Amino acid sequence: xxxxxxxxxxxxxxxxxxxxxxxxxxxxxxxxxxxxxxxxxxxxxxxxxxxxxxxxxxxxxxxxxxxxxxxxxxxxxxxxxxxxxxxxxxxxxxxxxxxxxxxxxxxx
Numbered sequence: 001x002x003x004x005x006x007x008x009x010x011x012x013x014x015x016x017x018x019x020x021x022x023x024x025x026x027x028x029x030x031x032x033x034x035x036x037x038x039x040x041x042x043x044x045x046x047x048x049x050x051x052x053x054x055x056x057x058x059x060x061x062x063x064x065x066x067x068x069x070x071x072x073x074x075x076x077x078x079x080x081x082x083x084x085x086x087x088x089x090x091x092x093x094x095x096x097x098x099x100x101x102x103x104x105x106x107x108x
Contacts, residue, residue, distance in 0.1 A: 008075055
């Protein structure tokens, strides 16, 4: 946890894509089996949950690993505390500190 940055920098989104091997024979067998099932009056196997469709596994893979609200809330509280400390120090310098030696130094 560093105090060096007061502004939230954008983070990269991680995309977890796993390439698959395409087997045309397996695809042909699956289509034939689905045709047979439809001919018998049964539902085609795996039609609704077909993971071979492009983009089937992409749907939830763009979610960030840490929720944005928790990250921004933690940083905002640290930022507010740092600003309050800085303002208190400046107020102390303006109202309480004695600058007469400094004024005499620059007056010469």
